[in-house]
Amino acid sequence: MLTTYHTHSYFCDGSMHPEDYVRAAVEKGFTAIGFSSHAPVLFETDWNMKQELLNDYIETILRLKEKYKNRIQVYTGLETDYYPNSPDYRCIPGLDYTIGAIHFIYSKENNRYMALDGTPEEFLETLNTIFDGDVEAMVKAYYSLLTEMISKRPPDIAGHIDILKKNNAGDRFFSEKFQWYRLAVETALNEIKNKGIIVEVNTGGISRGYTTEVYPSVWIMKMMREMEIPVVLNSDAHNPDWIDAYYEKALTMIKSAGYTTQRVLIDGVWQDVKL
Ligand SMILES: [Zn+2]
Numbered sequence: 001m002l003t004t005y006h007t008h009s010y011f012c013d014g015s016m017h018p019e020d021y022v023r024a025a026v027e028k029g030f031t032a033i034g035f036s037s038h039a040p041v042l043f044e045t046d047w048n049m050k051q052e053l054l055n056d057y058i059e060t061i062l063r064l065k066e067k068y069k070n071r072i073q074v075y076t077g078l079e080t081d082y083y084p085n086s087p088d089y090r091c092i093p094g095l096d097y098t099i100g101a102i103h104f105i106y107s108k109e110n111n112r113y114m115a116l117d118g119t120p121e122e123f124l125e126t127l128n129t130i131f132d133g134d135v136e137a138m139v140k141a142y143y144s145l146l147t148e149m150i151s152k153r154p155p156d157i158a159g160h161i162d163i164l165k166k167n168n169a170g171d172r173f174f175s176e177k178f179q180w181y182r183l184a185v186e187t188a189l190n191e192i193k194n195k196g197i198i199v200e201v202n203t204g205g206i207s208r209g210y211t212t213e214v215y216p217s218v219w220i221m222k223m224m225r226e227m228e229i230p231v232v233l234n235s236d237a238h239n240p241d242w243i244d245a246y247y248e249k250a251l252t253m254i255k256s257a258g259y260t261t262q263r264v265l266i267d268g269v270w271q272d273v274k275l
């Protein structure tokens, strides 16, 4: 069964109209496709949806849901950011789910939000401005924000939970084998387990050439499997051609971690289906 619930269209930083993605999904034989525009934030960014587009976005996806209902299931989601005082979008009408993610961290030094998962230049700027070059402090701050989001504002799905490896090719900044790294991950997973949240397996890092592995790494998936945390496979596509990018590779990784099922939204209910 082919599905994805993590899709960016031109309402945020994706490239095409949502209907182009729905058509591509029908052509590829998908059972369901969910949209997850970057929800509006309270500061300027290059990739979040503007507040004034939110209603249009929800209505557009609802129209597609109706129009394509005999061919594919279409769902309305949002990829929501978490930071102090961030708006809570989880209960807005018409929304089927949220993917919670951490992309920004507040810098007191220059009173603005800085990217955690941006370009290598942005990563370095955040590292040097807020953390004085201390990677361990930056990684711990990321996982502590993630854990706080799960605890205080649990989404349906935790998005790309080890996103910081995006700029860590060749272990440039840290090793995932470091004890402190594993502990930070484990703390977040404990909270994810407590709240009964699904973790996505996200192929977006591979399709955009940042990583060779999915988010999260296989060793993290193995830990999740032991804790019986459910997974959902998502492509994080920013273009209709990428809605199933690297799905075969990802399925091999998920299965190698011991998973035999994934949790998907079908007929309006989150349910486990065979991989
Ligand atoms: Zn994201």
Ligand SMILES: [Zn+2]
Pocket: 006, 008, 079, 236
């Ligand atoms: Zn995304």
